[in-house]
Amino acid sequence: xxxxxxxxxxxxxxxxxxxxxxxxxxxxxxxxxxxxxxxxxxxxxxxxxxxxxxxxxxxxxxxxxxxxxxxxxxxxxxxxxxxxxxxxxxxxxxxxxxxxxxxxxxxxxxxxxxxxxxxxxxxxxxxxxxxxxxxxxxxxxxxxxxxxxxxxxxxxxxxxxxxxxxxxxxxxxxxxxxxxxxxxxxxxxxxxxxxxxxxxxxxxxxxxxxxxxxxxxxxxxxxxxxxxxxxxxxxxxxxxxxxxxxxxxxxxxxxxxxxxxxxxxxxxxxxxxxxxxxxxxxxxxxxxxxxxxxxxxxxxxxxxxxxxxxxxxxxxxxxxxxxxxxxxxxxxxxxxxxxxxxxxxxxxxxxxxxxxxxxxxxxxxxxxxxxxxxxxxxxxxxxxxxxxxxxxxxxxxxxxxxxxxxxxxxxxxxxxxxxxxxxxxxxx
Amino acid sequence: xxxxxxxxxxxxxxxxxxxxxxxxxxxxxxxxxxxxxxxxxxxxxxxxxxxxxxxxxxxxxxxxxxxxxxxxxxxxxxxxxxxxxxxxxxxxxxxxxxxxxxxxxxxxxxxxxxxxxxxxxxxxxxxxxxxxxxxxxxxxxxxxxxxxxxxxxxxxxxxxxxxxxxxxxxxxxxxxxxxxxxxxxxxxxxxxxxxxxxxxxxxxxxxxxxxxxxxxxxxxxxxxxxxxxxxxxxxxxxxxxxxxxxxxxxxxxxxxxxxxxxxxxxxxxxxxxxxxxxxxxxxxxxxxxxxxxxx
Numbered sequence: 198x199x200x201x202x203x204x205x206x207x208x209x210x211x212x213x214x215x216x217x218x219x220x221x222x223x224x225x226x227x228x229x230x231x232x233x234x235x236x237x238x239x240x241x242x243x244x245x246x247x248x249x250x251x252x253x254x255x256x257x258x259x260x261x262x263x264x265x266x267x268x269x270x271x272x273x274x275x276x277x278x279x280x281x282x283x284x285x286x287x288x289x290x291x292x293x294x295x296x297x298x299x300x301x302x303x304x305x306x307x308x309x310x311x312x313x314x315x316x317x318x319x320x321x322x323x324x325x326x327x328x329x330x331x332x333x334x335x336x337x338x339x340x341x342x343x344x345x346x347x348x349x350x351x352x353x354x355x356x357x358x359x360x361x362x363x364x365x366x367x368x369x370x371x372x373x374x375x376x377x378x379x380x381x382x383x384x385x386x387x388x389x390x391x392x393x394x395x396x397x398x399x400x401x402x403x404x405x406x407x408x409x410x411x412x413x414x415x416x417x418x419x420x421x422x423x424x425x426x427x428x429x430x431x432x433x434x435x436x437x438x439x440x441x442x443x444x445x446x447x448x449x450x451x452x453x454x455x456x457x458x459x460x461x462x463x464x465x466x467x468x469x470x471x472x473x474x475x476x477x478x479x480x481x482x483x484x485x486x487x488x489x490x491x492x493x494x495x496x497x498x499x500x501x502x503x504x505x506x507x508x509x510x511x512x513x514x515x516x517x518x519x520x521x522x523x524x525x526x527x528x529x530x531x532x533x534x535x536x537x538x539x540x541x542x543x544x545x546x547x548x549x550x551x552x553x554x555x556x557x558x559x560x561x562x563x564x565x566x567x568x569x570x571x572x573x574x575x576x577x578x579x580x581x582x583x584x585x586x587x588x589x590x591x592x593x594x595x596x597x598x599x600x601x602x603x604x605x606x607x608x609x610x611x612x613x614x615x616x617x618x619x620x621x622x623x624x625x
Numbered sequence: 626x627x628x629x630x631x632x633x634x635x636x637x638x639x640x641x642x643x644x645x646x647x648x649x650x651x652x653x654x655x656x657x658x659x660x661x662x663x664x665x666x667x668x669x670x671x672x673x674x675x676x677x678x679x680x681x682x683x684x685x686x687x688x689x690x691x692x693x694x695x696x697x698x699x700x701x702x703x704x705x706x707x708x709x710x711x712x713x714x715x716x717x718x719x720x721x722x723x724x725x726x727x728x729x730x731x732x733x734x735x736x737x738x739x740x741x742x743x744x745x746x747x748x749x750x751x752x753x754x755x756x757x758x759x760x761x762x763x764x765x766x767x768x769x770x771x772x773x774x775x776x777x778x779x780x781x782x783x784x785x786x787x788x789x790x791x792x793x794x795x796x797x798x799x800x801x802x803x804x805x806x807x808x809x810x811x812x813x814x815x816x817x818x819x820x821x822x823x824x825x826x827x828x829x830x831x832x833x834x835x836x837x838x839x840x841x842x843x844x845x846x847x848x849x850x851x852x853x854x855x856x857x858x859x860x861x862x863x864x865x866x867x868x869x870x871x872x873x874x875x876x877x878x879x880x881x882x883x884x885x886x887x888x889x890x891x892x893x894x895x896x897x898x899x900x901x902x903x904x905x906x907x908x909x910x911x912x913x914x915x916x917x918x919x920x
Binding site for chain 1: 665666667679697700701704753757760761764765766767784787788866867870871872873874878879882883884885886887888
């Protein structure tokens with residue numbers, strides 16, 4: 198027994214020793230040699246939704262600038278919540294323009310100095326002036342970016358009416374949303390928003406269950422039915438909210454909706470399984486359905502699109518620190534073209550068009566941005582086939598799609614009342 | 626007494642600390658915030674009944690109106706309660722039957738463990754994947770509809786299989802029957818087998834033994850299982866959302882929507898009301914059985 202015990206003791210010790218030296222080795226390997234690397238590691242904490250946080254982009258940033266991006270993926274609602282309640286838990290936030298009405302008064306964001314952004318003047322006029330590069334004015338109902346993009350001064354919390362040096366958000370990605378349809382199951386042309394509530398599609402329609410966006414889609418439907426013309430769909434009065442919700446509630450009670458969706462994947466599944474044939478949808482979701490070999494069209498409609506836009510803001514917690522320099526470096530990199538091309542290839546639009554163009558093949562640019570038939574097969578950034586040669590993008594060119602924007606995602610002045618009405622609608 | 630008491634207190638301390646920090650304090654904060662005021666982007670310290678009043682705004686008038694109708698809040702609570710009760714009844718029946726089988730018909734303990742593991746299968750995948758995989762089964766073009774159509778039992782696919790209260794209850798039963806099985810099984814294993822033999826010797830039939838011996842002695846397990854199932858289902862918003870196609874209102878969903886709109890005080894008020902409702906149910910259940918005495 199004694200020998201066994203001793204043997205055990207010896208072996209346990211040697212194991213501990215070996216383990217200990219491994220831990221030492223490991224810690225050295227991980228921490229490196231602090232004496233040599235005097236500089237602090239270049240790390241940026243990036244708060245945003247998972248959809249926008251691509252591993253490819255993080256990898257490329259690291260290669261080009263040495264900055265390590267630490268993604269903090271949360272839902273759209275949680276982005277807003279964190280900016281307001283935990284401003285020191287991130288360095289850079291990727292949020293939507295419509296949230297700014299809530300975020301700016303909280304004082305937790307740092308105005309961005311346009312002079313430090315290399316391509317500041319090249320950002321598409323869709324943001325700065327609300328018009329296309331060719332000068333055509335686009336719809337500005339709702340929280341159009343030009344209304345909230347600039348502040349009156351560095352420390353101001355008032356939105357400027359015209360461009361200034363101080364930006365609230367530097368745009369990253371934006372798009373024009375419409376209804377997705379299954380042409381193989383509908384078997385006829387769809388041209389208007391009112392088709393969403395057409396009894397022909399009873400039990401086969403869906404709308405998204407994010408109140409501020411869902412009600413705008415509903416407003417597009419109401420206008421399309423000729424029931425009412427809103428002065429501003431993105432900022433309804435109480436009677437207008439009541440009217441819109443009544444249309445939705447009546448449709449719900451009549452069994453028009455198969456489901457409401459809140460999550461990107463839910464919308465893909467509803468459409469791919471044929472549970473729905475017409476629904477509110479996001480562009481990459483349509484792409485996801487198509488990549489399963491199922492016919493799905495992101496249908497352009499006569500009344501136009503509901504647009505949205507997202508951008509970067511800085512946390513006030515990094516004011517005047519080395520992190521702020523890093524953040525500017527990262528944002529400058531982002532506008533420099535590689536990321537823009539990457540986003541354009543997913544069917545989104547990028548903020549600085551000319552740098553993105555320089556990073557795309559001419560046939561890719563022609564397909565995605567000019568609405569021309571694809572010369573070659575169109576592939577997603579990860580190499581999966583999206584469109585065969587010869588096909589065209591739904592809705593056509595950048596100018597056709599962005600030029601037909603009718604309204605922008607918004608937070609209404611009567612948001613509080615609207616949320617209450619939305620809860621009533623769900624309970625109806 | 627003190628000397629013996631001290632180590633006992635020390636032993637209870639870690640749990641007490643965890644309990645206070647992660648349960649009592651957040652609960653008190655919720656209660657506090659439910660009386661605060663709010664605007665678009667911040668919550669304002671205050672003492673106002675606004676959130677509670679607005680929760681039940683118009684309820685009285687609409688109830689007294691002709692024809693009487695329920696306001697959103699009452700309707701939502703009733704839906705939540707109805708779903709919870711149906712899910713509870715089914716999980717209770719199923720859970721009791723399975724626990725009975727495991728306790729009285731499976732004699733080897735290794736077999737009991739194997740069968741218990743089988744019962745945990747619903748928890749082997751993540752919630753999201755589990756929810757998504759119901760579509761190919763229950764959907765319009767799903768397996769069940771296809772099978773029924775091929776058997777010529779139905780002509781049109783059954784729409785109510787998915788995105789309905791049926792689907793919600795099904796998912797709850799699928800998930801939470803285990804929470805009923807475990808405590809009931811535990812109670813049943815503690816029943817002295819001699820009592821059952823005695824009942825038989827005295828001429829009781831199988832049903833009589835069940836009703837007069839097994840059920841009364843399994844009561845603590847039944848009550849504990851019921852508390853598990855009712856509390857989980859009453860607060861749920863994920864399962865109801867996904868299986869109900871987001872078309873069925875639940876109190877949890879309502880709170881979730883309000884939190885999404887940064888309306889923390891009314892969300893807190895609803896959380897407090899929900900908590901009170903659930904506590905009332907639990908109080909009712911514990912009136913039936915004195916759990917502490919039984920354990």
